[in-house]
Amino acid sequence: MSTSASHTQETAILQAEDLPRLLEALHARRYQVIGPTLSDNAVVLEEIRSVSELPVGWTDEQEGGVYRLKRREDEAYFGYGVGPRSWKQFLNPPNLRLWRARRENGNLQFMLDSQEAPKMAFLGVRPCELEAIAVQDRVFLGKGYIDPVYAERRASLLIIVVQCAQASGTCFCASMGTGPRAESGYDLALTEVIDRRTHHFLVETGSERGADLLQEIPHAPATDAQIAQAWEISRQTARQQSRTMHVEGLKELLYRSYEHPHWEEVGARCLTCGNCTMVCPTCFCMTVEDSVDLGGRNAERRRRWDSCFMMDFSYITGGSVRYSPSARYRQWLTHKLATWHDQFGVSGCVGCGRCITWCPVAIDLTEEVRAFQGKVRGSKEKTHENA
Amino acid sequence: MEVARKPKLAVWKFASCDGCQLSLLDCEEELLTIAGAVEIAYFPEASRAVLKGPYDISLVEGSITTPHDAERIHQVRRASKFLVTIGACATAGGIQALRNFRDVREFHRVVYASPHYIETLNKSTPIADHVFVDFELRGCPINKHQLVEALNALLHGRKPNTPAHSVCTECKRRGIVCVMVANGTPCLGPVTHAGCGALCPAYHRGCYGCFGPKESPNPASLADWWSRHGASDPQLVRLFRSFNAYAEPFRRESEAHEQSSS
Numbered sequence: 001m002s003t004s005a006s007h008t009q010e011t012a013i014l015q016a017e018d019l020p021r022l023l024e025a026l027h028a029r030r031y032q033v034i035g036p037t038l039s040d041n042a043v044v045l046e047e048i049r050s051v052s053e054l055p056v057g058w059t060d061e062q063e064g065g066v067y068r069l070k071r072r073e074d075e076a077y078f079g080y081g082v083g084p085r086s087w088k089q090f091l092n093p094p095n096l097r098l099w100r101a102r103r104e105n106g107n108l109q110f111m112l113d114s115q116e117a118p119k120m121a122f123l124g125v126r127p128c129e130l131e132a133i134a135v136q137d138r139v140f141l142g143k144g145y146i147d148p149v150y151a152e153r154r155a156s157l158l159i160i161v162v163q164c165a166q167a168s169g170t171c172f173c174a175s176m177g178t179g180p181r182a183e184s185g186y187d188l189a190l191t192e193v194i195d196r197r198t199h200h201f202l203v204e205t206g207s208e209r210g211a212d213l214l215q216e217i218p219h220a221p222a223t224d225a226q227i228a229q230a231w232e233i234s235r236q237t238a239r240q241q242s243r244t245m246h247v248e249g250l251k252e253l254l255y256r257s258y259e260h261p262h263w264e265e266v267g268a269r270c271l272t273c274g275n276c277t278m279v280c281p282t283c284f285c286m287t288v289e290d291s292v293d294l295g296g297r298n299a300e301r302r303r304r305w306d307s308c309f310m311m312d313f314s315y316i317t318g319g320s321v322r323y324s325p326s327a328r329y330r331q332w333l334t335h336k337l338a339t340w341h342d343q344f345g346v347s348g349c350v351g352c353g354r355c356i357t358w359c360p361v362a363i364d365l366t367e368e369v370r371a372f373q374g375k376v377r378g379s380k381e382k383t384h385e386n387a
Numbered sequence: 388m389e390v391a392r393k394p395k396l397a398v399w400k401f402a403s404c405d406g407c408q409l410s411l412l413d414c415e416e417e418l419l420t421i422a423g424a425v426e427i428a429y430f431p432e433a434s435r436a437v438l439k440g441p442y443d444i445s446l447v448e449g450s451i452t453t454p455h456d457a458e459r460i461h462q463v464r465r466a467s468k469f470l471v472t473i474g475a476c477a478t479a480g481g482i483q484a485l486r487n488f489r490d491v492r493e494f495h496r497v498v499y500a501s502p503h504y505i506e507t508l509n510k511s512t513p514i515a516d517h518v519f520v521d522f523e524l525r526g527c528p529i530n531k532h533q534l535v536e537a538l539n540a541l542l543h544g545r546k547p548n549t550p551a552h553s554v555c556t557e558c559k560r561r562g563i564v565c566v567m568v569a570n571g572t573p574c575l576g577p578v579t580h581a582g583c584g585a586l587c588p589a590y591h592r593g594c595y596g597c598f599g600p601k602e603s604p605n606p607a608s609l610a611d612w613w614s615r616h617g618a619s620d621p622q623l624v625r626l627f628r629s630f631n632a633y634a635e636p637f638r639r640e641s642e643a644h645e646q647s648s649s
Contacts, residue, residue, distance in 0.1 A: 040564040040591065065612065067569045084564055094560040271605045273577035274552060278559035289548055294420040294539050305560055310552040311602045325603060360555075360567050360577045361612040 012219040016199035021217040035123035043083035062169040064362030081168025086281035101299040117152040127179035128350040132281030161189040167240035170353030174238040181234035191230035202230040254338040267326025274307035276355035394443035397429035401449025406528040407474035440466035450476040464518040475527035475630040484511040484633035527597040527630035551602040557585040578604040599631035606640035620644040
């Protein structure tokens with residue numbers, strides 16, 4: 001994909017006033033550039049045509065169930081955390097027609113929806129999101145099970161990471177080992193440095209494609225001091241994170257906790273609305289729907305994002321297997337943090353914090369996990385005593 | 388050779404505003420196809436021509452509010468093979484079910500000059516409280532695409548695709564930013580049945596719950612969150628008490644806050 005083993009990493013300085021040149025270079029190469037922009041009181045990801053569409057001078061405040069935009073005191077281009085949308089909406093669109101069929105003279109004619117996948121450049125991918133894309137690569141491009149929709153979009157994808165210069169209220173990538181600094185897997189990575197004296201980006205190249213792109217935009221060699229400054233920004237961001245998740249032994253703990261009473265407690269708060277799965281950058285479940293027009297001549301098949309919080313998701317003969325909200329929350333959390341490891345070899349959680357911010361009633365998976373870690377230890381000791 | 392008979396469609400009205408029946412006329416481009424696929428046998432809103440029953444498909448709009456209608460719905464059921472209720476009145480009692488929380492005789496005295504001419508029941512109730520209903524289409528009003536989908540499914544002998552999950556799912560698939568999380572606007576989306584395509588949140592309004600309670604709704608948790616963020620009990624009563632006020636999960640929640648506020 002975007003990494004290249006033969007590539008040697010370069011570092012350079014791009015002045016903030018030259019950022020438009022990067023977009024021009026991408027557009028000249030016929031990339032559709034997707035990046036952060038303001039819409040409906042949030043930073044969302046959409047196609048952008050110029051740097052003026054970036055949320056310049058804005059930041060966000062995030063807590064469980066709460067997201068608010070705020071003005072910054074500076075004119076930073078990337079001074080905010082992750083928003084409600086994730087990049088998965090471009091790699092695995094939420095609502096996509098797969099094919100159409102037409103009945104004519106008793107014959108069925110099938111037409112693949114073969115509109116060409118857009119050639120996309122993602123500008124402003126955060127390190128946790130880069131990890132999430134890597135997780136979805138395992139899901140959609142794994143051995144023997146390649147999803148053509150995802151694969152086509154992913155193959156031409158160019159990734160420009162923005163290293164996080166501030167933690168948001170709900171993220172915890174440092175404890176998940178997924179950020180706040182990405183070291184590979186991108187074409188270019190930018191660290192934004194802004195203070196009274198300077199506004200520039202430390203640019204790191206991660207692929208030949210990235211290095212070629214850098215050659216087309218004004219840049220200067222980075223000094224050791226400038227490199228050190230960028231790394232210090234990442235360390236500071238890690239220190240700012242107020243949430244943590246202790247993942248050591250977590251998989252085994254969750255496997256031992258299927259009957260834990262805490263599932264009922266969180267099930268009583270859970271709305272089973274599915275928001276957490278929709279905003280999660282690694283959740284990949286989808287459903288397939290067929291429809292026919294009234295005359296019975298035209299049919300089509302669509303796939304849409306689905307969620308393990310819906311009753312239909314586990315519907316088999318006789319009803320839904322996971323009927324209670326607690327069973328559905330248990331399925332989600334245990335998949336993310338335990339069975340995902342067995343299935344894909346990594347955690348299904350990258351610590352972006354979206355499920356915490358965008359849960360309408362602020363259910364916080366780091367707190368839920370802590371409840372198991374605290375309480376289960378006690379109950380386990382009891383079992384030992386009895387045994 | 389025997390010519391295949393087109394299924395007969397009937398549209399019935401009980402206590403309602405006619406808005407859901409209008410959704411059928413509002414189908415515009417699909418209307419001619421519908422008229423081609425079924426024989427519109429009884430639809431006073433659209434035509435005076437009346438064909439005798441029995442009817443293959445009956446669409447029933449409105450709630451039961453009078454002793455006369457409580458009898459009439461049984462006749463409709465007897466004349467119908469497949470009975471589909473359409474809209475919040477028929478599926479939950481409608482906005483007129485607000486009377487269920489008060490003394491109706493008091494309204495008679497206040498509103499009518501000669502209350503003794505009024506013959507009405509104490510409660511406005513959904514059709515399913517009176518007869519067996521084969522399928523329910525939610526909404527105030529119903530969504531015309533869902534109506535076409537339901538007719539289509541019946542005509543082709545398959546299950547209609549009208550998911551019972553939350554409105555949130557429709558918001559997220561459309562990329563709409565959550566009005567509750569980003570603006571602090573109370574929204575019934577997390578407890579409300581999908582089907583409208585997230586109409587209100589798309590215009591920065593909270594969901595009013597027109598489609599009624601979703602599958603496994605948890606209004607208590609949502610109300611608890613709002614009350615911790617400053618909503619008063621009377622406000623919570625009003626939020627849950629609108630078009631689907633008498634739908635069980637919403638009714639219980641509004642009554643819980645009515646008790647706390649009195």
